[in-house]
Each structure stands twice: as structure tokens, then as C-alpha cells.
Amino acid sequence: NAGVTQTPKFQVLKTGQSMTLQCAQDMNHNSMYWYRQDPGMGLRLIYYSASEGTTDKGEVPNGYNVSRLNKREFSLRLESAAPSQTSVYFCASTLLRQETQYFGPGTRLLVL
């Protein structure tokens, strides 16, 4: 099992450009999450999907959209990137919402 995979690993964008971060899990988990981590800080929840077909805002959703494409895949889209979105983005999944989360390796995004 690959666990949680994320693509791309690194990305450099110019202000105003758009991009989609991909996440997939092969553990048959119901819930999936997108977090951002800024230097020296913990994780902040952007969006989550409690189950296939549902998505909800987290703590910092502005400037982002998500799609739960199917049970395996959960994508995060930046429609018009801003320098404040420079961060490391982590995807995670869990079988049950309050239980152990399994994290992907992260996507490092730099917005110039």
C-alpha cells in the first residue's frame, strides 16, 4: 500500500496563476483533509471531506476550493495564487473522523 500520496512535491507559481494539488489514498478511508503548515507553526485545516460527496470549510478556506472526486481522491485548487499562500500543504486521511490521521509527504508551494 502506498498510503497517502500527493503530487506535485514542489511547485513555484507566479501571483495570479492557478494550480491543483492532488491527493490520493489507498486505505479505503472515509475522511480526507487538506492542511497548510507555515514555518514554525502547526497545521491549519483548510478544507475537509467527511465522506465521499461532502466537503466542508476548515479554519482557513479563503482562496481555496476542493473536490472529492471519489473515495480515493481529494484535490485542492488555488484559483488565483497569492504570496500569502506560500506554504507546505499536507493531505491526510482517516477511516473515522476523530481517529488517527495518515499524512502524505507534502507539497511545497512558493508563490512569487
Place this chain on the structure above:
Amino acid sequence: SQQGEEDPQALSIQEGENATMNCSYKTSINNLQWYRQNSGRGLVHLILIRSNEREKHSGRLRVTLDTSKKSSSLLITASRAADTASYFCATAEDKLIFGAGTRLAVHP
């Protein structure tokens, strides 16, 4: 907003010493989890303790939970250089909420 707050923010010890990290939180929780993050990597789950549990062990890790004080501690015994990482507590209410972490450095 962050629910769990770790203390200290940074900890530097020698190999073989014990490392203790604390986490305080504000509201009622379902469970509390500890995660580890090596530099530049994703988080790895270490241990989950439920609100009706007081202590849990896993190898060299010992976690305690005091719901009356809304606090938890993570003890790593006989630390090794490979334990160098950031450690985060996460409290589970409706969703997991992560603290800012403790950066642990273990020197050979």
C-alpha cells in the same frame, strides 16, 4: 485557532536523557493524539489516548492525560539522536486541531 498548546516550544537534551513535552487544551475532547514530524516530512501518528484513559504506553513513549486539568504529557525515555523531530499534540472534538509543536533536539 489552535486548541492544543505545546510546552516547551523547543527542547534540547543529550542522548540517553528523558524528554517530556506537555500539551494543554481548552475544551472537552473525544481523544488526544500525538504526532511526530521529521524535518520536511509529513506527520506520523505516535499514540492516541481517549478521554476515559489516564495513561498509555508504546515502546519508549508514555502519554498521560488529565482531563480535569485539560492537559497531556508525552515522555520519551532514553532518547536517541533519531528522536530529533517536532512533536505535535492534536485534540479531537469534531475535527482534529493541532498545536504549534515542540521542537526536540537530541544530541549524541
